[in-house]
Amino acid sequence: MTRVLIRLYPAGWRARYGDEFEALLEERPLGPFDVADIVLSAIDARIRPRGVAAAGDHSRGVLMTLRLGGIAAIVGGALWLVSLAGASVIQGADGQPWQALFVLALGALLVAMIGLSGDQGREQPRLVWAAVAIPIIGAAISAVGMLGMAIVGDAPFLFGASPWEVWVLGTIALIIGSGLFALASLRGGRVSRVGAILLMIGAVAALPLLFGVAYSNGPGDAGSILAILGIFAFAGGWVWLGIGAIRTDRAAGITSREAIP
Numbered sequence: 001m002t003r004v005l006i007r008l009y010p011a012g013w014r015a016r017y018g019d020e021f022e023a024l025l026e027e028r029p030l031g032p033f034d035v036a037d038i039v040l041s042a043i044d045a046r047i048r049p050r051g052v053a054a055a056g057d058h059s060r061g062v063l064m065t066l067r068l069g070g071i072a073a074i075v076g077g078a079l080w081l082v083s084l085a086g087a088s089v090i091q092g093a094d095g096q097p098w099q100a101l102f103v104l105a106l107g108a109l110l111v112a113m114i115g116l117s118g119d120q121g122r123e124q125p126r127l128v129w130a131a132v133a134i135p136i137i138g139a140a141i142s143a144v145g146m147l148g149m150a151i152v153g154d155a156p157f158l159f160g161a162s163p164w165e166v167w168v169l170g171t172i173a174l175i176i177g178s179g180l181f182a183l184a185s186l187r188g189g190r191v192s193r194v195g196a197i198l199l200m201i202g203a204v205a206a207l208p209l210l211f212g213v214a215y216s217n218g219p220g221d222a223g224s225i226l227a228i229l230g231i232f233a234f235a236g237g238w239v240w241l242g243i244g245a246i247r248t249d250r251a252a253g254i255t256s257r258e259a260i261p
Helices: 002-006 009-026 030-049 050-054 066-089 099-115 118-123 127-152 162-184 191-209 222-259
Strands: none
Touching: 002 009, 002 030, 009 191, 030 050, 030 099, 030 118, 066 099, 066 118, 099 127, 099 162, 099 222, 118 127, 118 162, 127 162, 162 191, 191 222
């Protein structure tokens, strides 16, 4: 993977920094944050000639930052809650109006996982890669399900499953991946522990609703109430993680400026 990432940079950059950068990358495991940062740096180096020289400094991300991850977590958590609420009360004849919000929520939460995984990705690369890869697959499945809703409605879509069932499968993958991310965050990293605990509780409690278990005795039973609270905890956990990440990034910036004589 290291050599593939280095080849993303312009030839001039590789000739000047390639060997040194390859040695630096081989010193530690690469997490999703590192890969995203390198890809964005390479794109920047190719788009802007002056970025080639600047790209030699990898002590700080060019575009993939803790602050960006925090903003994405807040936006993604809020949109995810709004889109699910819309799905339960709004039914459109030509497709669900909440679909666009849900797509935005998926994208934002994927960016959040990558942006907040800097420390965890280096300390627990396998767990964090699983936490990111599972939701990416889930997002693709959900997108297929939503496309099916717009095309065939409730008719059988894939292997006898309805588009809604396909969408639920992708959403379950997103929630499972978020739970893994919360677990990795609790085991280390700079993100909020309170937010990670909320996210984990929400991931566990929200799954019964999506599996259809919660409503087996009607929407007012204890299981349904627990699942709905889990959805709020899931969204709140992402928002809390985002706020904590922005505060941490701001505090780090203040410390860095104070350290400059």
